[in-house]
Amino acid sequence: MPDARRIRRWRRLLADEREEAAVYRELAGRRRGEEREILLGLADAEERHAAHWVELLGPEADRPARGRLRMRVLVQLAKRFGSVFVLALAQRAESRTPYRTEPDATEAMAADERVHEEVVRALASRGRARLSGTFRAAVFGANDGLVSNLALVLGVIGGGVPSSVILLTGLSGLLAGALSMGAGEYISVRSQRELLAAAAPGTGTSAVVPQLDVNANELALVYRARGMSEREAREHADEVLRNPQLAPAADRPGQDHEVVGTGLKAATSSFCFFAAGAAVPVLPFLSGATGPAPVIAAAVLVGLALMLTGAAVGVMSGAPPLTRALRQLAIGYGAAAATYVLGLVFGATVG
Known part of the structure; x- marks a missing residue:
């Protein structure tokens, strides 16, 4: 049987996992589309981790425990704000995972937490850009x-x-x-913004793609000028000529304006x-x-x-x-x- 100290540690880790799951579910409630699905996926993963500690604790899992103060505060912030600040704090919480040195956590759980940090970092970066x-x-x-x-x-x-x-x-x-x-x-x-507008790809290119000479394929010059290698430019241009609907997505004019404000x-x-x-x-x-x-x-x-x-x-x-x-x-x-x-x-x- 595990000693009392070990049980207390497991109960605290169980509480932390439940708090983290609550944070992601609260944030998901304020998002739509892809971001909502990603946050719900993170919450599901934290609940799987919680199930690991429930299994180890057995009947002891029924005794309520409180997570760390910063996790409880994070849940309250997520309920009230759901902003990029909460995601940034969640990113720091993921980076402090104890599973790297926790002997009773599985390797998969430790790996999950490292991946979660990168997922939350990517989500937070969207808000930081805005x-x-x-x-x-x-x-x-x-x-x-x-x-x-x-x-x-x-x-x-x-x-x-x-x-x-x-x-x-x-x-x-x-x-x-x-x-x-x-x-x-x-x-x-x-x-x-004016400099970015001057450097942004024009939107008129896609309209003339169907009229281009397939053999000459001058569209490849556009992609080479944007930094692609000759081979990459030629392959991408061939793909656009086969499917002209790809041209507007490739141009993506003005996408940096949102970052500038x-x-x-x-x-x-x-x-x-x-x-x-x-x-x-x-x-x-x-x-x-x-x-x-x-x-x-x-x-x-x-x-x-x-x-x-x-x-x-x-x-x-x-x-x-x-x-x-x-x-x-x-x-x-x-x-x-x-x-x-x-x-x-x-x-x-x-x-």
């Missing part, structure tokens, strides 16, 4: 607002200016920076998030307080916000959130400290 343009603008806008306005405020504080000047400087930096970021994002995204969305996201980030270091000075208290409060608030944005990037990219949060904090505080020192130097020089 969000990438707006999300990039939001993260960059919030981070720039936090760092630049904190640095600006600390710089003028280092120069020894009155509290009213500090507040005016912070508000001016907020408005000027938000407008600049919004305009810059709009121009950047619009320019990138729209200029208006990126500009709006960048403007709003920069303004929100830039407002954080200004808030403590709105009360009219003087001395070190508002400075410390601004630094603490900005530090927390920087860690939040860094953790969000970590979750979205599948990287450790804490590592990304600390990196964001170090960069932001470093820039602010450098500006404060410059303010001290120039303030002393002017004085």
